Amino acid sequence: MERGMGFNVTELEAMAKRCRRNIVKMVYNAGAGHPGGSLSAIDMLVGLYGHRLRVDTDSPKASDRDRFIMSKGHASPGVYAVLHERGFLTESDLDTFRKLGGSCQGHVDMKWCPGVDFSAGSLGMGLSFGIGCGLAATLDSSERTAWVMLGDGELQEGQIWEGVMAAVHHEIGNVKVIVDRNGIQNDDFCDHQMRMFDVSEKFSSFGWSVMEIDGHNMEEVVNAIDWADQVTDGPACIVMHTVKGKGVSFMENNPKFHGAAPSEEQFQLAMEELA
Amino acid sequence: MSAPSGGGASRDGYGAALLEMLDDDKVVVLEADLGKSTKSCLFRAEKPSHTVSLGIAEQNMMLVAAGMATSGYVPFASTFAIFSERGFEQVRNGIARPNIVVHLCGSHGGIHTGTDGSSAQSIEDLAIYRTLPNMTVIHPCDDISARELTLQLRNHDSPSYMRTARNKVPRAYSEDDIQKLQIGKGVVHREGDDVAILACGVMLNEAMNAHTELEQAGIHATVVDMHTIKPLDTKLIDDLTRKCGAFVTAEDHSVIGGLAGAVSEHVVANQPVPVEMIGVQDRFGESGGSDELLQIMGLKSSDIVDAVKRVIARK
Numbered sequence: 001m002e003r004g005m006g007f008n009v010t011e012l013e014a015m016a017k018r019c020r021r022n023i024v025k026m027v028y029n030a031g032a033g034h035p036g037g038s039l040s041a042i043d044m045l046v047g048l049y050g051h052r053l054r055v056d057t058d059s060p061k062a063s064d065r066d067r068f069i070m071s072k073g074h075a076s077p078g079v080y081a082v083l084h085e086r087g088f089l090t091e092s093d094l095d096t097f098r099k100l101g102g103s104c105q106g107h108v109d110m111k112w113c114p115g116v117d118f119s120a121g122s123l124g125m126g127l128s129f130g131i132g133c134g135l136a137a138t139l140d141s142s143e144r145t146a147w148v149m150l151g152d153g154e155l156q157e158g159q160i161w162e163g164v165m166a167a168v169h170h171e172i173g174n175v176k177v178i179v180d181r182n183g184i185q186n187d188d189f190c191d192h193q194m195r196m197f198d199v200s201e202k203f204s205s206f207g208w209s210v211m212e213i214d215g216h217n218m219e220e221v222v223n224a225i226d227w228a229d230q231v232t233d234g235p236a237c238i239v240m241h242t243v244k245g246k247g248v249s250f251m252e253n254n255p256k257f258h259g260a261a262p263s264e265e266q267f268q269l270a271m272e273e274l275a
Numbered sequence: 276m277s278a279p280s281g282g283g284a285s286r287d288g289y290g291a292a293l294l295e296m297l298d299d300d301k302v303v304v305l306e307a308d309l310g311k312s313t314k315s316c317l318f319r320a321e322k323p324s325h326t327v328s329l330g331i332a333e334q335n336m337m338l339v340a341a342g343m344a345t346s347g348y349v350p351f352a353s354t355f356a357i358f359s360e361r362g363f364e365q366v367r368n369g370i371a372r373p374n375i376v377v378h379l380c381g382s383h384g385g386i387h388t389g390t391d392g393s394s395a396q397s398i399e400d401l402a403i404y405r406t407l408p409n410m411t412v413i414h415p416c417d418d419i420s421a422r423e424l425t426l427q428l429r430n431h432d433s434p435s436y437m438r439t440a441r442n443k444v445p446r447a448y449s450e451d452d453i454q455k456l457q458i459g460k461g462v463v464h465r466e467g468d469d470v471a472i473l474a475c476g477v478m479l480n481e482a483m484n485a486h487t488e489l490e491q492a493g494i495h496a497t498v499v500d501m502h503t504i505k506p507l508d509t510k511l512i513d514d515l516t517r518k519c520g521a522f523v524t525a526e527d528h529s530v531i532g533g534l535a536g537a538v539s540e541h542v543v544a545n546q547p548v549p550v551e552m553i554g555v556q557d558r559f560g561e562s563g564g565s566d567e568l569l570q571i572m573g574l575k576s577s578d579i580v581d582a583v584k585r586v587i588a589r590k
């Protein structure tokens with residue numbers, strides 16, 4: 001299985017731009033969906049699929065593949081966009097987003113979509129699942145790894161902290177967490193809904209290795225992925241500072257675009273900005 | 276009953292009722308980052324002092340509500356129906372078991388919720404909450420009835436779960452007939468002797484459409500808005516057993532354990548008559564338009580019509 005797609009940073013940046021366009025298109029065509037958290041996560045998703053993950057389009061369920069667990073399953077347009085780049089989904093598959101019978105369900109779903117490892121949509125569950133994947137890989141003496149992406153609002157779920165504790169107790173070195181610290185959740189800014197203060201400090205106080213990066217700087221993204229790979233004696237967490245809606249001016253840092261589609265006019269503007 | 280025009284989503288009725296309770300300082304509203312969806316945001320905007328944001332943490336919300344309730348407050352806590360289930364055991368052990376009066380509202384119930392897909396479509400909430408002793412379980416059909424029933428909960432003496440729906444449907448009530456609404460009492464919207472259709476939520480509208488189609492075929496159906504699943508209006512069911520001798524239940528919910536379960540359990544234990552059940556067969560939902568999903572799941576008025584014909588044949 002190929003590790004990543006052999007892309008350098010410039011190529012990854014170009015890929016991210018294509019993905020941003022597809023994210024906005026999917027949400028616009030469906031008239032619904034979650035552009036904000038897809039656009040904040042996309043540079044890391046591109047880093048993971050373009051630079052790191054060992055997966056096989058001919059055999060999406062290959063037992064020795066790396067796992068990617070999008071725990072904040074509403075960021076599905078972001079996942080579908082990279083799965084398209086990596087060859088799991090065709091352009092017309094992307095058109096099925098949120099449509100009856102489509103492989104691109106509203107929230108990522110392993111039952112419906114090739115290349116998706118976890119059926120998400122209910123926040124707080126993905127880390128525990130990733131730990132299960134990691135423990136199984138160890139039992140199998142496999143080098144496969146599990147990468148879990150969490151939203152910052154999602155960190156408010158108690159189950160996350162059950163997992164954070166378990167990963168350290170079991171000294172899980174093959175599970176890597178990425179926190180998309182975009183500062184916004186569903187209704188409003190995280191600071192209004194439930195403050196989380198210093199996320200890195202919370203993870204390190206539980207015993208995790210933590211690195212903070214700018215989640216829109218592709219070089220930092222790639223370096224952080226390589227760093228997390230080197231951490232093998234316990235769990236690693238990348239806290240990436242991002243802008244929700246990144247790349248589309250009127251969506252940036254705007255809680256309204258957590259889960260809303262652009263109007264026709266806004267769509268045209270977004271396409272110009274992402275040209 | 277008149278045929279009111281326009282449409283209303285039951286979640287809007289919930290939000291409107293909270294606004295009507297603004298002057299009541301014992302009412303507190305709890306949210307789990309879905310206030311814009313459940314419509315508790317309306318109350319929050321007017322009275323932030325009595326609104327508690329708990330973040331995306333449903334389990335915590337349940338017991339915070341219980342604590343406030345035992346200190347003299349009347350908590351209205353809401354999230355999506357499906358995510359309330361995250362805190363089910365908290366509700367069971369922390370609210371229902373000690374019989375603490377907390378009012379839980381689960382919005383976006385059923386497959387009618389649409390394109391979000393199966394993870395957001397609760398089709399089991401009515402069933403599971405109904406199994407809890409002390410719980411009242413309500414599922415109104417439109418905004419007007421949701422508002423009225425929520426207001427009645429203010430002085431209700433047991434914990435409750437109310438399911439609301441995301442999307443607008445034609446209204447079944449107007450301001451003039453809210454006095455017909457009472458927790459625990461079904462409302463008869465159409466009278467007929469051949470069969471009784473008991474519906475709740477968005478399926479009342481399908482049942483009303485089925486009634487029209489059935490009339491054309493010379494079949495006279497009673498149609499009931501069974502907005503309260505628990506306590507079930509057993510007196511009305513007994514009357515209809517004698518009058519019609521056959522039931523069709525209709526709900527945007529699994530056929531296992533919800534309205535179908537409640538009605539069947541009562542009927543078989545008392546005066547057994549045939550019952551046909553319209554609801555989601557034992558499967559999960561998927562992404563799609565609300566109406567498309569009703570169609571593929573067999574929840575349209577035409578499905579009710581077919582069920583009526585089957586159940587009459589079994590009489």
Ligand SMILES: Cc1ncc(C[n+]2csc(CCOP(=O)(O)OP(=O)(O)O)c2C)c(N)n1
Nearest residue numbers: 037121122123151152153154185186308358
């Ligand atoms: C258990 C659960 N509760 C509530 C929701 C509804 N919901 C969907 S997205 C969201 C906000 C998520 O915010 P965050 O994790 O910060 O994601 P991002 O900003 O990256 O989009 C909420 C509350 C859910 N999906 N699951």
Ligand SMILES: [Mg+2]
Nearest residue numbers: 152153184185
């Ligand atoms: Mg966020």
